[in-house]
Amino acid sequence: MDKFKTHYLGLPVNERESLALQAGTTRGTLNQIIYGGKRIELGLADCLVALCPGLALEDLPLTERAVHQRTVRERKDAPPMKAEA
DSSP, X not given: OHHHHHHHHTSOHHHHHHHHHHHTSOHHHHHHHHHSOOOXXXXXXXXXXXXXXXXXXXXXXXXXXXXXXXXXXXXXXXXXXXXXO
């Protein structure tokens, strides 16, 4: 979490706005993440990891559901699910 906070606060205000827009969220939400302890879902976390060099999912405060989804995604031994017709 400190890694994201350091990265975010190191950006000029206009770049913070740009980061928020690119991630599909608002500066207010990003401020809640770094100051208010807001937990985020995996989709937003994936966007932030893609947009912030050196950031990893482990650096972000994920919801319980997002932690579970990440665990399932990273399992190597899980058989692929079959699509229903």
